[in-house]
Amino acid sequence: MDLIVQGVVEAFKLLIRGDPEVLKITLLSLGVSLCATAVSLFIGITLGTVIGLTRFQGRRILVSLINTGMGAPPVVVGLIVSVFLWRNGPLGILHLMYTPWAMVIAQFLISLPIITGFTVASIQQVDPKLRLQVLALGASHWQLLWLLVRDTRLPLLAAVMAGFGSIISEVGASMMVGGNITDQTRVLTTAIVMENSKGNFGLAMALGIILMILVYLVNMALTMIQQRSKPR
Amino acid sequence: MRGGQAGDSLYALEAKGLSAILGGQQVLGIPSLQVYPNEVLMVIGPNGSGKTTLLLCLALLLKPATGTIAYKGIPVSDSKQVLQLRRRLAVVFQESLLLNSTVWDNITLGLRLRGVRGDEARDRAQKWLGRFSIAPLAKRQAKTLSGGEAKRVSLARAFALQPEVLFLDEPFNALDSPTRQALLEDFEGVLRETKLTTVMVTHDRNEALVLADRVAVLMKGTIHQLGTPQEVFGTPVDEDVASFVGAGNVLPGVVSEQSHGIVSVDVNGRYLQAVSDLPVGTKVAVYLHYEDITLSVVAAKATQSSARDQLRGRIVKVFPLGSQLKVTLDCGLALASVITKRSWEELGLRIGDEVMAYFKASAVRLIPKH
Amino acid sequence: MPGKSLKHAKSGQAAHPRKHAASLGVALALLFIVTVPLMAACTSTPASTQTPTPTPTPTPPKPANPELILATTTSTQDSGLLDVLIPLFQKQTGYVVKTVAVGSGAAMAMGERGEADVLLVHAPDSEVKFMQAGHGVTRKLVMHNDFIIVGPASDPAGIKGMSSALDAMKKIAAGSAVFISRGDNSGTDQLEKKLWKKAGIEPKGQTWYQESGQGMGATLSIASEKGAYTITDRATCLATQKNLSLSILVEGDPVLLNIYHVIQVNPAKSNKINAEGAKAFADFMVDPATQQVIAKFGIEKYGQPLFFPDAGKTEAELGSV
Numbered sequence: 045m046d047l048i049v050q051g052v053v054e055a056f057k058l059l060i061r062g063d064p065e066v067l068k069i070t071l072l073s074l075g076v077s078l079c080a081t082a083v084s085l086f087i088g089i090t091l092g093t094v095i096g097l098t099r100f101q102g103r104r105i106l107v108s109l110i111n112t113g114m115g116a117p118p119v120v121v122g123l124i125v126s127v128f129l130w131r132n133g134p135l136g137i138l139h140l141m142y143t144p145w146a147m148v149i150a151q152f153l154i155s156l157p158i159i160t161g162f163t164v165a166s167i168q169q170v171d172p173k174l175r176l177q178v179l180a181l182g183a184s185h186w187q188l189l190w191l192l193v194r195d196t197r198l199p200l201l202a203a204v205m206a207g208f209g210s211i212i213s214e215v216g217a218s219m220m221v222g223g224n225i226t227d228q229t230r231v232l233t234t235a236i237v238m239e240n241s242k243g244n245f246g247l248a249m250a251l252g253i254i255l256m257i258l259v260y261l262v263n264m265a266l267t268m269i270q271q272r273s274k275p276r
Numbered sequence: 277m278r279g280g281q282a283g284d285s286l287y288a289l290e291a292k293g294l295s296a297i298l299g300g301q302q303v304l305g306i307p308s309l310q311v312y313p314n315e316v317l318m319v320i321g322p323n324g325s326g327k328t329t330l331l332l333c334l335a336l337l338l339k340p341a342t343g344t345i346a347y348k349g350i351p352v353s354d355s356k357q358v359l360q361l362r363r364r365l366a367v368v369f370q371e372s373l374l375l376n377s378t379v380w381d382n383i384t385l386g387l388r389l390r391g392v393r394g395d396e397a398r399d400r401a402q403k404w405l406g407r408f409s410i411a412p413l414a415k416r417q418a419k420t421l422s423g424g425e426a427k428r429v430s431l432a433r434a435f436a437l438q439p440e441v442l443f444l445d446e447p448f449n450a451l452d453s454p455t456r457q458a459l460l461e462d463f464e465g466v467l468r469e470t471k472l473t474t475v476m477v478t479h480d481r482n483e484a485l486v487l488a489d490r491v492a493v494l495m496k497g498t499i500h501q502l503g504t505p506q507e508v509f510g511t512p513v514d515e516d517v518a519s520f521v522g523a524g525n526v527l528p529g530v531v532s533e534q535s536h537g538i539v540s541v542d543v544n545g546r547y548l549q550a551v552s553d554l555p556v557g558t559k560v561a562v563y564l565h566y567e568d569i570t571l572s573v574v575a576a577k578a579t580q581s582s583a584r585d586q587l588r589g590r591i592v593k594v595f596p597l598g599s600q601l602k603v604t605l606d607c608g609l610a611l612a613s614v615i616t617k618r619s620w621e622e623l624g625l626r627i628g629d630e631v632m633a634y635f636k637a638s639a640v641r642l643i644p645k646h
Numbered sequence: 647m648p649g650k651s652l653k654h655a656k657s658g659q660a661a662h663p664r665k666h667a668a669s670l671g672v673a674l675a676l677l678f679i680v681t682v683p684l685m686a687a688c689t690s691t692p693a694s695t696q697t698p699t700p701t702p703t704p705t706p707p708k709p710a711n712p713e714l715i716l717a718t719t720t721s722t723q724d725s726g727l728l729d730v731l732i733p734l735f736q737k738q739t740g741y742v743v744k745t746v747a748v749g750s751g752a753a754m755a756m757g758e759r760g761e762a763d764v765l766l767v768h769a770p771d772s773e774v775k776f777m778q779a780g781h782g783v784t785r786k787l788v789m790h791n792d793f794i795i796v797g798p799a800s801d802p803a804g805i806k807g808m809s810s811a812l813d814a815m816k817k818i819a820a821g822s823a824v825f826i827s828r829g830d831n832s833g834t835d836q837l838e839k840k841l842w843k844k845a846g847i848e849p850k851g852q853t854w855y856q857e858s859g860q861g862m863g864a865t866l867s868i869a870s871e872k873g874a875y876t877i878t879d880r881a882t883c884l885a886t887q888k889n890l891s892l893s894i895l896v897e898g899d900p901v902l903l904n905i906y907h908v909i910q911v912n913p914a915k916s917n918k919i920n921a922e923g924a925k926a927f928a929d930f931m932v933d934p935a936t937q938q939v940i941a942k943f944g945i946e947k948y949g950q951p952l953f954f955p956d957a958g959k960t961e962a963e964l965g966s967v
Contacts, residue, residue: 130761131918139713141761142744173369176337180367181386181437184359191385195376223746226729238747241861242724242882245889 051249055257058250070254073231076144077212078262080151085204088156092163093189097175107164113157118150118210122217125150129221144229146221154214155207162203166196201270205263212259232258287349288313288473289334289441294343296329296497304329304340304497311441316467316474318484321494322520327477328445330494334475335367335443347440363390366439370446372426374418379410382418383433390437404432408462424455431459435466444476448483460486481522482598485509493517514643515561524565525612531558531642538637544609549584550640560642568639569613571603573623574630584637587611591629594620605633707740714741714923717753717762719833720861722906725881725952727943734939735930741923749861751831757781760915764924766931768833768906771840782909787960788931789940789953790905793837795896796866796883797823797875805875811899812845819847822854824874828865829857833904838877841901866890879904881944881952905956908932932957 058066095106127133129141129149140146170192178191193200215233222229224238232255239248289311296304304326311317319327332338334345336358344351347361366386374382380401387397405411408428413421418429427447434442448456448463464487467474478484484491484505491508493501501513512518518526532547533540534556541548543562554560574588589607596602601620604612611633625631722728723745732743746753746762750769756762758781766788767773776782795805795814803821805814818825827849828835842849849855856874858865862882869876870890883894896902908931913921930936937955944952 130759132760132916136918142715142746171371171373173371174373174375176332177367177369177373178375180335180337180362180365180443181433182359182363182389187389191375197376223744225744225746226732228744238723240864241720242863242886244863244886245867 048249050246051253054246055250055253059254066251066254068227069230069232069235069251070258072144072229073212073233073255074258074262076147076218076231077151077208080148080211081155081204081208083148084152084155084159084207088159088203088207089163089193089200090189092160093167093193095160096164096167096170097189097192107161110157110161110164114161116154116157117216118154118214119216119220121154122150122220125153125217126220141221142223142225142229144222147218147229147231150217150221151211151214154217155211158210159203159207162206163200166199166203167192170196198270201266205266208262208266209259212262213255287311288315288347289475290346290349291334292344292346294330294333294345295341296326296333296338297341298329302341302497304333306330306343306497306499309492309499309502311473311475312489313473314471315489316476316487317490317492318488319475319477319492319494320479320481320484320520322479325494326497327479327494329497331367331443331445331475331477335365335441336362337367364440366434366437366442368430368434368442368444368447370449372423372430374421374426374429376419377417378414379405379416379418379421379429380414382429383436386433386437400436400438401432404436407435407466408432423451424459427451427455427459428462431463431466435470435472440473442472442474444474446477446479448480449478463487481509493520495520510565511641512563512643515645518561518563518643524563524568525610527562527564527609527611528645529560529562529642531556531560539642541640541642546587546608548640549637550642551638552642554642554644558642559645561645563641563643564611564635564639566602566612566614568635569611570634571605571613571615571619571623571625571631572634573625574632585635585640587633589631589633591625591627591631594627605631607633709740709922709926711920711923712740712742713744714764714920714927715744715746715756715762716764716766716927717746717748717756718766719750719753719768720747721768721832721834721879721882722766723747724861724863725879725885725944727881727940727953730939730943731931731936734936735927738930739926741926743927749830749832750836754781757909757911760911760919763911763920764927765909765911766906767909768904769836770905770907772836773907773909776909781912781915783912783914784910784925784928785907786909786928786932787956787958788906788908789937789955789957790903791880791953792897793834793877793879793902793904794883794894795875795877795902796869796892797895798873799891799893800873801893801895803875806893806895808896809899811841811896811902814896815841815845816847818875819845819849819852819854824854824856824872825849826865826869826872826874826876827855827857828862829859830861832861834862834877834879837902837904841877844901866892877902884944884948884950884952906953 095103125146126141128135129138129146130136131141140149174195175188175192178188183191213233215237218231219234219237222231222234224230224234232251236248236251236255239245239251287310291306291309294304294306294309295302319330321327329338333340336345336352346352347364352358352361375385383401383405384397387393387400392400402411405414408431410425410428410432413425413429418426421429431447448459451459460483467487476487488505490503491505492499493508495516500517501508508517509521509523512521515526518524527543529541529543529548531539531552531554532542534554537551537553539550539552539554541550541560541562548562550562587607589605589611591603592606593604594601595604597614600614600616602612602614603620603625604610613633718728728745732745735741736743746756748756750767750772753762753765753767754769754772754776757765757776765782773785777785795811797803797805803818803823805817808814808817827838858868862878863886865876866878866883866886867890868874870892880897883892908928910921910924910928911919913919937957940953940955941951944950
């Protein structure tokens, strides 16, 4: 119990002191996860909207795959990405292994099915006649996509929060493809595991608290956007 | 706008050889349909007759299986043209289908999509918000409106677009009676002022009577009759239309006598005089408008009426029909008439009373059966 | 076709509710603007976090292939030794080292696959097999530290002070005290298993023998919580002592020596192996100056060194088995 208190105290000390190591780790965590979320958001919402609106052969299978992907263990994703990015793997010439970009790729793959799946579900709930009405108003296909996304922005923002949440606190894949290398690929989650393994529980707890503060701040920002757009 | 080319045409909209297939079945088969500029064409028909499908095809929201559609004489061919044409039309559906934003945003969305911005957009939006009496709602979130308010927004939105042709699919269907009535009156006024070419689907005969210049009766995907409301309701061209239109009695009969254009029709043992050239033996459906039958109390002034047909019967049922009463008699055959509530009271009628039904031979319309 | 519609979209798009489109666009743009340089900054040539030195040093040699992957064990990382040695090496040679701390077993697996250039491990038996199979081209002794047997102060198995580690382990097996093993094929784990074998005991499956599957720090905390025995390297024990309630019970037996070697992966495996870099690192580790650094490491913090430099000696000289 006192470990938690100790952790909180140490967290504040680190933050106020502006410990450069912690700062670097935190910024990298944020950078990697935000970047992965941004790309995942773009592709996921577009893909999800298109899938939600069109009927085609094998659509059900695709949606099942997406839903399965939502529950895919991140560490397995990490393993698969590793196999591709290893030196002797098919993408080895890109030299991405043990770099933050590898982590972005892995996190992108983890959050993509989540955002896509949520988007498909939200779009499917839209009245099919609404689509006709928007087309009747004179929207082109791209405008239709944009308007429907705008109309379902509340559940979509929830999807983005879910996507971001799933990757900022993810450790397995980040460890595998990043390697937790000092000054290069160490992020909050991998640092926590390492400090824990070393027995520095206080520091691990402190980093954990910083991580949660981070998640809270990002979610608060997203929630504010979401609630601001809500019908009053 | 674009004139003087091969495209110039008499019609605002023309469809030829139109057919649509849904779920493997053909639901629409229309060889030819024209809509004149500035006219209000109502499409009526029972549920499942293909009215909505027809509307969607004409409004370029559904691609028909076969057929061509031409606006102002220029046929629609590729998808780019479809988008441009859609931006010259407006559609109002049964549901209001507003977006998750303010009323103002909803009204101006269509305008923005069509490149109308700034002052012009603002002026149009304000004008139509005012015209439909919803100006105070401009800043409200669309999702918080009542059914009637939302419908007004959806109408204002359509009119603000100043479309070439306005399409409506049973727009007032989902509203409660008083709201519906109020809105119908406003709408009728606006249509009269703007003289917009309008194609409207309804199954409310009242709306058809009030608004239509012409009525098209659609049944099982084909147009059975197309004409003025008087033609359609007064002289339905076949039994299906007659029964659907529901403005009169439809009775099966056989021509039993023919004499210089006056026939006697055997309807269930009773004989009605009618004006017709049909030969003896023709099986017919007798169509007799409710309003063409006059009722009077038995024993009073028996031979006063100049009507050729007289039947005596007993009142078996009374049912309100709009603001009148539909009185059903048993005269050996079931016959119904409408009278005003006032007349009912003045005649002192009650269910079970014996009355006389009078109608002119010329009111008895015969529709030959196939 | 989408291209043409996009043009249409732009003309209609510009007129859309400015607030939402704009704020979303701005947010996304910000995201990219912020994250890309963030990551670039965090991955630039890592400077020592302790002492940012803007002093004009003679520009270090820029090697042809500066990227070097070092696979090593968790103990070298956890002790903090690498945090001192790696920056030193990088500054001296201009190589950028990616230190991946995975445990001796995994490190050698990586070397076998050619996914690492140089290894720093402490599992002699496996290393020998590794070299015999031709996966490594040079193997040099770097340093040693020792393992110790720790346990609860109450010492239910009564092994305190025993000079023979094997006898102590036999006593633990005989009694009902719990023993926590790492069970992760690390160097520590391999030594522990070797000792059980030498003592003629098969601990697997016995109720008193539990495997944590984790690093040394976590394993020690488990042992501390459960009042159990375990084998640990002295360095980690010293580093985490303040959080634990374990006492050092058996030490000094030569079988408990923990010897570290640096192995250069065989470049013949593939042309992706950074042979020069591996050689540079190996040379660095046995260099007298580096050996001095190793010798001094830990004295300030713990009052005693954590590692003992041994470059040039052989295992036989050290007296281990």
